[in-house]
Amino acid sequence: MTARALRRRAPEPTGSGRGWKEQTRRVSELCLLGIVATVLCLPVLTVGAVVATLSTVVAHWIDHDDLPPLRDMGAEFVRRLAPGAVASAAGGLATLVVVRQVQWLASGAVPGGSPVLVALxxxxxxLLTVVLLAVPRLAGGGTWRTAVTGGWHALLGRPAAGGAALGVTLVAGLLAVLLPGTVLLLPALLVLALHAVHRALVPGAP
Structure with a gap:
């Protein structure tokens, strides 16, 4: 059999069978997306819009093996700005309250001691686990309210999914501490991991 015939009969590489150069390119897309997301989060009130947009973009990347057009990503971010600002403010306030309560309990300024601190x-x-399970539900236009509600039900129905979501987030946090330079690359990769957990462990997920 001639070499030309062998080449004609050989199947085209697709999906996970692609070469390492193609796989590197695809991962690089997510890393670049993470850098852009980190920069857009700097105003703080844009965090909610960034997370929602990132979830939609990553879901498209999973389903279509490519990022959506830049214009579509920009339009999605603009559409998410107003509701995302509300979610960002609520998340920031909740974080501030928890941090202050932990400080007061640890210092003894507020009574309760270790039992109350552990409960807090x-x-x-x-609450963090519910938010993490909500992130994949933001894809495709999901609102923060419905996503958080769905995240709560997912945690009640599949606690293992919550544990896995919290686990991958802790790994990302550990990498950020040990390798500070990776902070710029991690956002999209973390969202990808949350989508993987959601699709694998939550019933009815795509």
Whole structure:
């Protein structure tokens, strides 16, 4: 059989069978997306819009093996700005309250001691887990309200999904601490991991 015939019969590489150069290009797209997302989060009130847009873009990347057009990503971000600002303010306020309560309990300024401190940290962990499970539900136009509600039901129905979401987030946080330079690259990769957890462990997920 001639070499030309062998080349004609050989299947085209697709999906996970692609070469390492193509895989590197695809991961690089997410890393670049993470850098842009980090910069857009600097005003703080844009965090909600950035997370929602990032979730939509990553879901498209998973389903279509490519990023959506830049114009579509920009339009999605603009559409998410107003509701995202409300979510950002609520998240920032909740974080501030938890941090201050932890400081007061640890210093003894507020009575309760270790039992109350542990209960507060546990409640904060549950709230964070609900938000993490909500992130994939923001894709495709989902609102923060419906996403958080869905995240709560997902946690109640599949606690393992919540544990996995919290686990990948802790790994990302550890990488950010040990390798500070990776902070710029991690956002899109973390959202990708949350989508993977959601699709694998939450019933009814795409």
């Amino acid at each position: 940290l546990a409640a904060a962990a549950v």
